[in-house]
Amino acid sequence: xxxxxxxxxxxxxxxxxxxxxxxxxxxxxxxxxxxxxxxxxxxxxxxxxxxxxxxxxxxxxxxxxxxxxxxxxxxxxxxxxxxxxxxxxxxxxxxxxxxxxxxxxxxxxxxxx
Amino acid sequence: xxxxxxxxxxxxxxxxxxxxxxxxxxxxxxxxxxxxxxxxxxxxxxxxxxxxxxxxxxxxxxxxxxxxxxxxxxxxxxxxxxxxxxxxxxxxxxxxxxxxxxxxxxxxxxxxx
Numbered sequence: 001x002x003x004x005x006x007x008x009x010x011x012x013x014x015x016x017x018x019x020x021x022x023x024x025x026x027x028x029x030x031x032x033x034x035x036x037x038x039x040x041x042x043x044x045x046x047x048x049x050x051x052x053x054x055x056x057x058x059x060x061x062x063x064x065x066x067x068x069x070x071x072x073x074x075x076x077x078x079x080x081x082x083x084x085x086x087x088x089x090x091x092x093x094x095x096x097x098x099x100x101x102x103x104x105x106x107x108x109x110x111x112x113x
Numbered sequence: 114x115x116x117x118x119x120x121x122x123x124x125x126x127x128x129x130x131x132x133x134x135x136x137x138x139x140x141x142x143x144x145x146x147x148x149x150x151x152x153x154x155x156x157x158x159x160x161x162x163x164x165x166x167x168x169x170x171x172x173x174x175x176x177x178x179x180x181x182x183x184x185x186x187x188x189x190x191x192x193x194x195x196x197x198x199x200x201x202x203x204x205x206x207x208x209x210x211x212x213x214x215x216x217x218x219x220x221x222x223x224x225x226x
Contacts, residue, residue: 009153032212034214036217041122041219041220041222042219042220043117043203043217043218043219043220044156044203044205044215044217045217046214049214051212090155090156094212097210097212098207098209098210098211098212098213099144099161099163099207099209099210100158100161101146101205101215103148103155103156104155105153105154105155106155
């Protein structure tokens with residue numbers, strides 16, 4: 001069975017500080033992992049995805065995530081937060097067929113000027 | 114550019130009304146999904162469809178039904194709206210078996226009075 005856990009429903013960082021959003025997964029097969037961003041009153045947009053190639057995945061808007069099998073983690077980072085990064089972030093894992101996704105409960109990121 | 118559209122961004126309905134939410138995708142995707150999103154609960158799967166006229170229950174199908182008469186269109190129906198169905202509803206689609214990202218519509222924010 002597949003599932004993800006996002007630690008911290010709310011994260012606040014100062015503008016220019018490091019962003020770290022945590023995601024741990026559970027999967028019975030090699031996982032395909034995704035991070036999505038949701039701006040207010042919008043749908044989800046793909047930030048990046050891990051599909052068993054490089055363990056360090058670079059996404060849009062300066063975000064990246066590292067797949068660590070030993071820790072079953074896929075944490076999202078950005079070296080320097082920008083005000084425009086304020087949004088809700090979701091981690092997700094797909095099932096072996098790729099047809100169904102399992103989402104975390106989301107982390108709301110606030111960026112303090 | 115891929116596109117998933119939803120018929121309404123905001124809806125206000127009264128308890129007991131029948132509500133139709135429509136989703137259309139232009140990517141010729143086989144699989145389509147309806148989620149509801151509530152604070153602290155993330156995305157929960159209501160129904161999904163692997164093909165025309167096929168449907169499968171997700172995690173929270175009670176009080177909902179769906180219709181997929183054409184490949185590009187997936188409708189969510191609230192047979193008799195209740196206040197606890199006030200939520201954000203998100204539609205998504207994906208090509209079958211590719212382990213790619215799901216593509217999301219902008220969402221419909223439904224308020225049931």
